[in-house]
Amino acid sequence: MKTYLKILLGVVLFFALAGIGTALYLFNMQHKDIGKAKPDFVITAVDLQKAFEDNEVAATAKYVKKILEIEGEVESVKTGEANVLNVTIKSGSDLSSVICTFVSATDPAKFTAGSRVIVRGECSGFLMDVLMNNCILVK
Amino acid sequence: MKRIVILFTISFLFLAANGQKFMTKNGYIGFSSHTAIDDIKADNNQVAAVLDISTGDMVFQVLIKSFHFEKALMEEHFNENYMESDKFPKSTFRGKIINLSSVDFNKPGKYDVTVDGDLNMHDVTNKISVKGTIEVVQGGVNASSKFNIVPEDYKINIPGVVRDNIAKTLEVTVTIKYAPVESK
Secondary structure, eight states: OHHHHHHHHHHHHHHHHHHHHHHHHHHHOOOOOTTTSOOSEEEEHHHHHHHHHHOHHHHHHHHTTSEEEEEEEEEEEEEOGGGOEEEEEOOSOSSOOEEEEEOSSOOGGGOOTTOEEEEEEEEEEESSSEEEEEEEEOO | OHHHHHHHHHIIIIITOTTOEEEEEEEEEEEEEEOSSOEEEEEEEEEEEEEETTTTEEEEEEEGGGOEESSHHHHHHIIIIISOTTTSOEEEEEEEETTGGGOOTTSOEEEEEEEEEEEEETTEEEEEEEEEEEEEETTEEEEEEEEEEOGGGGTOOOOHHHHTTSOSSEEEEEEEEEEEOOOO
16 A cells, blocks of 8 residues: 555656646747758748738748748848847838848848848748748848 | 739828828837736837828737747747737737827927827727827937736736736837838
């Protein structure tokens, strides 16, 4: 009987610790490391914007919350609140582009209007432009 | 179809402007929650905002998925459980500066304003009235505000397990730097 209780206690304790461990792990889990993550899609800014403009529902299903590596020409560079960097990449449209918000501590001097860049980040969806977050500069 | 919608929106919102409209697609809206257990903060630097200085009309629009949290799990819960951002991807505020006459857009300086309007998120629209500041600067207009919202007012259900970790009222911070819309 005593052995049985000990085993039971051991099992309960094991699951309790495993549960607490998992909870702590999940709670403190960091965002995906975009620098190490493999892109789900490699696409030009022109094609990406066009995909959303042609069919927002289909493009949302395909690209949102996926890691995209996009290539295109820098239209403008802006620093916002807490020096967060927003880089607008040209699309084929005059009215709508691809806006990339970079992870903190990205140097705005790395971007000049008119230069071609490759950016990797997570697609958040379409507002008036295609929006990308947690971006890093690949090239 | 999308192109027509965008063209219509743009022409409706901006081209009738005659230099009276200001906009940005890089505005900031953040919110924070403070409790004894946890401090939570989220930032969105992709706010689209339009201001018409002739009428005082203001429109703000954000993608819910553009809010960034420090912890990945919080961002996931925020999107999947609370805001249901797959079903309700956007939030919009449409309002008006009700004391527009107290702002001189030709004279640089800070002006206190009150903005009344409709805030839509999570498929619920509520009337809100917030105080803020309009700052007229060289070549543009800045707008800022801090106000509180109650998640329950927008049918955002926070389960009992984490209810004590999230404040009953959230403080929202808005910081917008508008640039004039060039009339074509």
